Amino acid sequence: MEALAKRFTHLIYRNNSELDNIQLKKIEYGLICILEEISKTILYFGIFGFFSSIKYFIVAMLFFGSLRMIAGGYHSNGYWSCFFTTLGIFAVSIYIGRNIHLTNLIQGIMGTIALGLFILFAPVDHPNKPILSDVRRKKIKILSILFLFIAIAITFFMPEKYSITARVVIFIEAISLPFGKMTGRSS
Secondary structure: OHHHHHHHHHHHHHHOOOOOHHHHHHHHHHHHHHHHHHHHHHHHHHHHHHOOOHHHHHHHHHHHHHHHHHHOOEOOOOHHHHHHHHHHHHHHHHHHHHHOOOOHHHHHHHHHHHHHHHHHHOOOOEOOEOOOOHHHHHHHHHHHHHHHHHHHHHHOOOOHHHHHHHHHHHHHHHHHHHHHHHHOOEO
16 A cells, blocks of 8 residues: 555656655555555455445444544554454444344443443544644534434434444444553554
8 A cells, every 4th residue: 555655646746846745745644544444445345245244334334434533442553453453343243233132221221331431532532643722622522422422313213233233333433432542542
């Protein structure tokens, strides 16, 4: 991914030589992130497609990704560590959604714990871009909690198996928040 990002960055520089070294490094880093996420997503689609679980995967990815984008969470070191951690998160949530009936009590407890973890720990800083402003941190916390409520509300309008998949992945995202804070490897 890095070699491809370097090539793209070099092409960008050739077309816009006014960019300085710092701007080029930012472009290269952004391209690496985008290319890595695209490649992981393609691999996930292949894996979950093989197991006829594409719809479940899309539900898990949308709920996990949308909450994680705002609230943050645990961040693995390296491409493959991240790939397998996320694969495990998706696989567990999909397996439970497809095969295990969770009672309303258990789902309620999971939702309550998730809310508590969001209140206590969200947002978790990205290791490369810490939140420096207390005002901004408070706004992101409120936005994180609001998105959590919206995500949980949406699950009430979904078929049960997809709803359980979504609720499990929401719970796992909530659990990742304190791990991100404790390890200092947040996302």
